[in-house]
Amino acid sequence: MSILSYKILNLLNTSVNIEDLGITLQSRGGQDGSCVISSDSYVRSASLRDLLNKRILSAQPIYNTITVRHVSSSAPQVPQNTPVSEDTQNDSNILSLQNEIRAMNSRFDEILTVLRTAPPTASPVYVQMPIQTAHPGQHNYTSSQPDDPIFIPSSIVPKGADVHISSNEESSPVEDFEDSLAALKAARKKKV
C-alpha cells in the first residue's frame, strides 16, 4: 500500500492560499475547502509545510486502495457481465492532475491580474512596426498617407567631393529648335 496523493483540508473559516502551489482553498466545510495534491507536490511545497505546521491546514494521505469514481450521466452503460477493473492508481493520478491544472489556472489568473493592474510605464512596450525595404530593381513607392510630412534632407549635394565624371555630348543645329520654340509660343498664346 503506497501513498499516491494527499487530501488537503482548510481548517479555517476563511480562504487560505498555498502560495508555491498556487492553490486557494475556500473556508472550511465549503465546496472548495479541500483538494487533492500529488505526493510529489506535498513533499516539495514549503508553503504547505508551513501552513500544516501552523495547523491552518490538515493533510490526509490517500492510499491506492481508495477508489474514487466519477460517474457521468452521459457515460455509456457498462454491461453487468463485463468485469470492472478498479484502477485506483489511475484515478488518483487523474485527481492530482486536475488539481495541478487548477493550480496552474489560479496562477495564470494571478499573473493576468498583475499585468492588468500594472501602470503602463512599468515596463517598456515594443510595437512591431511594418518594415519597408527597398530592393534594387524593384519599385519602391512610398506608402505614406497624404498628410504625412515628406522628409527632404537639408543638404544633398556632397561638398568638397573629388569628382571626375565625364559625359557623352551631342549637339544639333538650333534652327529646328527655334522653329519649334516659335510655334510653341504661338500655340500657347492662342490657348491663353
Added chain:
Amino acid sequence: MTDTKNPPGCSIDCGTMNFVAARRVDGKVVTRRIRDAFIDLPMEHKRMLKLANTSFAELDGKLIVVGDAALETANLLNRDARRPMSGGVVSAGELDAQRIIALIMKEVLGPPSVPGEKCCYSVPAPAIDVTGSDVTYHSAILKKVLQELGYSPEPANEAVAIVYSECAKENFSGLAISYGSGMTNVCLSYNAMSAFEFSLGRGGDWIDAGAARAVGTTAAKICAIKESEIDISRTLGTDSREVEAISLYIQTLIDYTIDRVIEVFLRKKGEIHISKPLPIIVSGGTSLAKGFLEKFKERFELHRSRFPIQISEIRSASNPMTSVATGLLLLSQMDDDE
C-alpha cells in the same frame, strides 16, 4: 543685354538609366548624357582609374565609379552596378543614392549661366498599375538638388516634353509614348494642351528581368544583348533564346501599353473630343532596340480597329535619348506668362 546665342534656361531629363541635360550653346542645342549607375571600389584603385580616364568620385573616403564606366567595371568584376533610381523614381530613404544623383546632376548640368537660371526637369506621371505610386517625393528631391546647385527648378511631365520636341508640325498634338528603363510614360496632347498623362510600372528593366527569368540568365546580360545590334522585329524562332525572350517581352509590353491607352480613353469617354488624326511618337531608351518601331506598328495594327482615335502615323522620336531634354529645353525658354 540678352546673349542670343546662349540664352539662359536649361533642362534635365532624370531617367532611371540616364540623366540627359540640354542647353543652347553658341547657336547649337547641346545635350550631355551620363549613365545613371555607380559601383564602389576600394581606394587603392584610384590611381588606376585616373590613368584609365575613368569617371569616378571620391565620397566619404569611398571610391565610386559613375556612369557607363560603372557598368563596364561591374561586368569586369562580375558584380552588379548599383542604380540610384528604381521604377522611374528616386528611392525614399536611399540617402547615398540621392548624393550620387546630385553628383551626376551637377556634372551633367554644369553651373548655372546666370544666378537662378531656370531649369526644367522631368517627372513621370504616377503609375496607374502600381499601387501607391507617388512621384511627389521624387520631384521634391530633384527640386532640392537643383536649388542647391543654384537653379530655379520647374517640373514637367516627360511625355509632354516629347510632344513639345517632336510634334511642332502637328501644333503639338500627338500621343507620346516614352519607353524608359523604369517605366513607360504616356501623354495625349492636343494643341499643346495635355488631355491625359499616365505611366506604367513596366519598362526596359521589366523586359530584362522577365527575359532573364525565362532563359535562366541575368538581367544585366539581357540588357547588354538588348542594347547590342539585335533585331527584335525578326520572326521568332530564328534567333537565340535570349533574343526570342527579349522580343516576346517587348511585344508584350507594347500590347500592354496599347491596351492601357485604350482603357484610359474609355474611362475618359465624353471628355476627349479629337477630330483630326494624330501621330503616335515612340521614344525612350528602350525603343532604341533595333526593330522596336516595326514591332510597335505590327502590334498596333492588331488593335487599330478598337483604338478610340484616328492615328495618322507612328514614328520614332528624332532622337529617343534626347527628346525629353529637348522638349524641356523648349519649356525653359518660354517666359513664365507664356
